[in-house]
Amino acid sequence: MDDATNPRLWHSAVPNRAVKRSGFRKLAFWFSRLPSIAWQTALEHRAIRVAKRQRWREFELFDYEVLEEEQRPIAKVVEALLLIEQLDPRRYRRIAHDVPRILVARANGARYWFVTNTCLLDLNELERDSTGMTALAIVHEAIHARLARQGIFSWPHLRYRIERRCVAEERTLVDLLRHAGWEGTEKVAAWLDSSLQTPWWAQKKSLGRRRNSP
Numbered sequence: 001m002d003d004a005t006n007p008r009l010w011h012s013a014v015p016n017r018a019v020k021r022s023g024f025r026k027l028a029f030w031f032s033r034l035p036s037i038a039w040q041t042a043l044e045h046r047a048i049r050v051a052k053r054q055r056w057r058e059f060e061l062f063d064y065e066v067l068e069e070e071q072r073p074i075a076k077v078v079e080a081l082l083l084i085e086q087l088d089p090r091r092y093r094r095i096a097h098d099v100p101r102i103l104v105a106r107a108n109g110a111r112y113w114f115v116t117n118t119c120l121l122d123l124n125e126l127e128r129d130s131t132g133m134t135a136l137a138i139v140h141e142a143i144h145a146r147l148a149r150q151g152i153f154s155w156p157h158l159r160y161r162i163e164r165r166c167v168a169e170e171r172t173l174v175d176l177l178r179h180a181g182w183e184g185t186e187k188v189a190a191w192l193d194s195s196l197q198t199p200w201w202a203q204k205k206s207l208g209r210r211r212n213s214p
């Protein structure tokens with residue numbers, strides 16, 4: 001069990017007084033977020049309803065954009081999932097269990113949609129990135145899904161640890177890619193190692209962390 005999943009450490013970053021009020025803090029936090037949660041709920045359900053859906057093994061894959069026939073983002077998602085399965089079958093099974101919905105749309109970066117338990121992949125990144133980088137994005141968002149299943153959401157005081165955990169899991173996959181002979185993994189590893197120094201999650205308007213990826 002690491003820091004992000006160990007409940008005894010959840011509050012170690014905040015003073016004792018705050019720990020005692022943590023129930024109230026959580027309630028206040030959710031209450032303050034109600035308008036954005038309502039908006040997020042509507043957004044996610046609409047996207048799921050409108051997008052073109054297809055089944056692939058255990059997954060439901062959604063294509064939100066209307067594209068030419070030769071642009072096949074879902075094919076790249078499938079390639080990335082197969083790559084994860086090939087390198088780390090156990091992780092693949094966990095992803096299929098934790099977040100069996102993946103939706104592709106133009107967005108400001110990949111993210112996890114907690115209302116509908118969906119991994120959102122940014123089409124802009126998908127078009128630009130290799131299959132390996134797409135696999136990393138899925139691994140990252142799948143950790144958010146796994147933590148959410150355990151009741152660990154992105155509380156502001158936990159956010160750094162949660163992101164650190166997601167990046168660490170990406171790093172594990174990069175090592176597997178390197179062993180499998182992928183090129184450029186050193187650059188990706190260096191980028192991952194430095195990425196936590198810029199808290200992209202705290203920026204008011206997320207510009208998509210992967211926009212600066214190698």
Ligand SMILES: [Zn+2]
Pocket residue numbers: 140144163166
């Ligand atoms: Zn994240």
